[in-house]
Amino acid sequence: MLYSSVISERFRHPRFFGDLVGADAVFEDVNPLCGDRVRIQLRLADGSIADARFKGDSCAICMASADLLAEMARGRAIRDALAWGPDDLLTRLQANIRPSRMNCVTLPLQVMKGALAAVRAAR
Amino acid sequence: MTLAERCRADFPILERRINGNPLVYLDSAASSQKPRQVIDAVRRYYETTHANVHRSIHTLGEEATALLEASRDKVRAFIGAAEREEIIFTRGTTEAINLVAQAIGRTIKPGDEVVVTEMEHHSNLIPWQMLCRDRGAVLKAVPVIGDGFLDLEAFSRLLSSRTRVVAVAHVSNVLGTINPVGEIVKRSRAAGALVLVDGAQAVPHMPVNVEGLGADFYAFSGHKMLGPTGVGVLYGRRAVLETLEPAWGGGEMIKEVWIDHAQWNDLPWRFEPGTPPIAPIVGLGAAVEYLSGVGMEAVASHEQALCRLTLDLLAKNGDVTIYGPRNPEIKGAVVAFNVRGLHPHDVAHLLDQEGIAVRAGHHCAMPLMRRLGVVGTLRASFSVHTTPAEIEHLARSLSNLNLML
Numbered sequence: 001m002l003y004s005s006v007i008s009e010r011f012r013h014p015r016f017f018g019d020l021v022g023a024d025a026v027f028e029d030v031n032p033l034c035g036d037r038v039r040i041q042l043r044l045a046d047g048s049i050a051d052a053r054f055k056g057d058s059c060a061i062c063m064a065s066a067d068l069l070a071e072m073a074r075g076r077a078i079r080d081a082l083a084w085g086p087d088d089l090l091t092r093l094q095a096n097i098r099p100s101r102m103n104c105v106t107l108p109l110q111v112m113k114g115a116l117a118a119v120r121a122a123r
Numbered sequence: 124m125t126l127a128e129r130c131r132a133d134f135p136i137l138e139r140r141i142n143g144n145p146l147v148y149l150d151s152a153a154s155s156q157k158p159r160q161v162i163d164a165v166r167r168y169y170e171t172t173h174a175n176v177h178r179s180i181h182t183l184g185e186e187a188t189a190l191l192e193a194s195r196d197k198v199r200a201f202i203g204a205a206e207r208e209e210i211i212f213t214r215g216t217t218e219a220i221n222l223v224a225q226a227i228g229r230t231i232k233p234g235d236e237v238v239v240t241e242m243e244h245h246s247n248l249i250p251w252q253m254l255c256r257d258r259g260a261v262l263k264a265v266p267v268i269g270d271g272f273l274d275l276e277a278f279s280r281l282l283s284s285r286t287r288v289v290a291v292a293h294v295s296n297v298l299g300t301i302n303p304v305g306e307i308v309k310r311s312r313a314a315g316a317l318v319l320v321d322g323a324q325a326v327p328h329m330p331v332n333v334e335g336l337g338a339d340f341y342a343f344s345g346h347k348m349l350g351p352t353g354v355g356v357l358y359g360r361r362a363v364l365e366t367l368e369p370a371w372g373g374g375e376m377i378k379e380v381w382i383d384h385a386q387w388n389d390l391p392w393r394f395e396p397g398t399p400p401i402a403p404i405v406g407l408g409a410a411v412e413y414l415s416g417v418g419m420e421a422v423a424s425h426e427q428a429l430c431r432l433t434l435d436l437l438a439k440n441g442d443v444t445i446y447g448p449r450n451p452e453i454k455g456a457v458v459a460f461n462v463r464g465l466h467p468h469d470v471a472h473l474l475d476q477e478g479i480a481v482r483a484g485h486h487c488a489m490p491l492m493r494r495l496g497v498v499g500t501l502r503a504s505f506s507v508h509t510t511p512a513e514i515e516h517l518a519r520s521l522s523n524l525n526l527m528l
């Protein structure tokens with residue numbers, strides 16, 4: 001197996017891929033290395049992330065990372081989510097990621113933080 | 124013995140193993156590997172000759188200058204330029220194009236137009252975007268149609284008396300399309316426009332004669348044609364170079380200097396400010412000699428055969444989509460493709476496990492990716508050392524991918 005069973009499984013069967021009805025925070029960005037695009041939609045309630053979905057045309061690592069992140073974010077305080085770093089994802093992905101592919105792991109995290117920042121700026 | 128069998132022994136890097144497998148290097152279009160002859164020329168230069176060029180009145184300086192200028196003569200002959208003054212050394216294709224964009228830029232007025240194409244590498248697009256933005260000029264792009272050809276009727280409609288520059292790739296770095304540069308030059312000239320040809324993917328793989336093509340400028344990189352990194356060439360037609368102000372200032376490009384003005388040096392040095400990349404230029408001379416020794420007609424037919432084999436084998440795989448012309452006779456030494464359900468980066472990563480190096484991504488051609496409707500593609504590209512067995516290995520590995528991810 002190339003990456004890890006977690007990545008393989010989430011890439012083949014993502015659980016949180018799609019559109020989120022009634023999202024209050026939406027953001028998307030591009031990985032300059034490969035042009036991959038990830039879009040994250042969040043529904044917020046009382047300082048927490050009530051629900052999360054992602055979309056994008058991207059590699060297995062990035063898909064798995066986004067899917068994992070959406071799962072992690074659901075039900076968590078915004079404050080907690082803002083504190084997550086790459087290691088929080090890497091340990092759960094259980095994969096040895098090469099430096100050249102680290103952007104694929106971190107792009108969804110940046111996009112989620114971008115969505116939260118956009119909401120904060122709007123308020 | 125085939126051409127590849129003869130050449131392979133010249134490339135020390137082919138002895139490397141990658142993840143336990145012999146290296147199968149199918150990424151020469153991004154940067155080619157170097158034959159021993161080039162590596163030796165650079166090493167010999169540093170071990171026996173190095174000094175600054177042009178301004179040193181000592182033996183080493185004179186020898187270094189002679190070597191650099193000898194490379195210029197080799198390059199001139201290799202691309203069929205009329206005069207050595209038309210060969211300007213740069214750091215690469217990108218710098219060559221920026222040089223032209225900045226030098227011509229001084230003469231561009233608001234409302235003037237620049238024509239590029241949808242298949243350009245970013246390095247033949249962004250410098251023109253910046254020029255148009257700075258000078259209030261208008262940028263237009265020739266559409267890509269069919270299997271990856273320029274829409275020449277649309278091109279003619281884009282040309283007008285306002286067109287100042289037409290910038291086009293000789294060979295697309297993704298589709299492999301060999302563009303009809305002669306025809307493009309003819310129509311551009313009739314409209315009064317200058318033509319810059321990006322030859323980065325042409326010079327390494329087929330005979331090129333700049334006089335025959337008639338272009339005003341022709342740019343290419345040393346590192347894609349078996350030479351070192353850090354050196355490129357801008358060919359400029361003398362009559363045009365003489366009308367242009369230098370793009371950049373510095374040492375070497377002047378004859379006489381006062382505190383408030385200066386007199387420019389002669390061609391080609393007028394466009395070569397500062398200490399040039401001497402060792403890479405010497406290495407480029409060796410690369411040109413190597414390619415001339417093999418013969419560019421032979422290189423072109425060798426790579427055409429590999430292209431045909433790649434197209435045939437990949438077409439048998441129902442999960443593979445091929446981009447670009449299907450006829451290897453009108454194609455350079457690259458084949459772009461995708462594998463259904465898999466991202467190009469994942470495929471490249473999987474192939475790397477087998478020792479196979481291919482390029483994956485947008486290939487610095489995002490507008491073309493948009494036109495193809497993909498985020499990226501894989502690309503296999505060939506050189507003198509590439510063998511049919513390596514292409515078969517690629518095709519076999521592609522059939523087994525799904526089991527590996």
Ligand SMILES: Cc1ncc(COP(=O)(O)O)c(C=O)c1O
Binds near residue numbers: 153218247
């Ligand atoms: C068609 C084309 N133009 C320009 C370039 C840029 O060349 P360099 O990066 O050597 O300046 C490349 C190389 O990637 C290319 O393939």
